[in-house]
Amino acid sequence: MVHDHFLDMPLIVSNLGIHAFMKTIENFMQDLFQTRIAEQKEILANRAPYRQKFFTPDCRWDSRVGTLEMMETERIVSSDGSDMKATVITAYNVPFYASGPQTHRRRYHIKAVGDNWLVWLVENECLACRGEGDENCINCKGQHWLSSQRGIAS
Ligand SMILES: [Zn+2]
Numbered sequence: 809m810v811h812d813h814f815l816d817m818p819l820i821v822s823n824l825g826i827h828a829f830m831k832t833i834e835n836f837m838q839d840l841f842q843t844r845i846a847e848q849k850e851i852l853a854n855r856a857p858y859r860q861k862f863f864t865p866d867c868r869w870d871s872r873v874g875t876l877e878m879m880e881t882e883r884i885v886s887s888d889g890s891d892m893k894a895t896v897i898t899a900y901n902v903p904f905y906a907s908g909p910q911t912h913r914r915r916y917h918i919k920a921v922g923d924n925w926l927v928w929l930v931e932n933e934c935l936a937c938r939g940e941g942d943e944n945c946i947n948c949k950g951q952h953w954l955s956s957q958r959g960i961a962s
Contacts (some may be wrong), residue, residue: 819919829959832889832925833889833894833896834884835888837884837898840850845879845880847875850877851872852872852876871916874903878900878903879900881901882899883898884896884897884898885898885899892915892920893918893919894925895916895917895918895919896918897916899911899913899914900914908938910942912933913932913933914931914933914937915953916929917930921924930951931954932953932954932955933954934947934948934951934952936948937952939952939953
């Protein structure tokens with residue numbers, strides 16, 4: 809545990825080198841993934857009596873079906889950054905398509921706050937061009953990443 813705590817401190821990252829730095833980001837993201845899954849399981853368990861009271865088991869409206877699967881399949885694709893900020897691109901399975909599951913990507917923006925990392929922005933890949941389009945993409949105008957928080961991100 810002492811070793812892990814040591815690696816979780818961004819302020820000393822510059823002495824550890826890039827490999828150790830990326831390890832702290834990876835640890836932070838894995839912790840986020842696992843905690844998010846646990847939170848979602850608790851939400852689903854709390855909603856079960858409400859769902860059973862008003863809906864048949866196969867009614868999908870407002871059921872949150874697939875949300876847990878999306879969370880459980882999320883994994884890191886790549887990461888980049890300095891000892892003060894980083895971006896992490898992840899991929900996850902989306903089960904809602906009739907033609908079969910699709911893989912979507914997401915980009916997290918993370919910054920060092922005190923001894924911790926915190927996410928300050930999360931963007932989704934443009935699904936119209938799959939992050940490959942130029943300014944002619946009607947959805948992202950070539951920006952590739954979209955956030956409801958600030959519209960089209962640069
Ligand atoms: Zn696009």
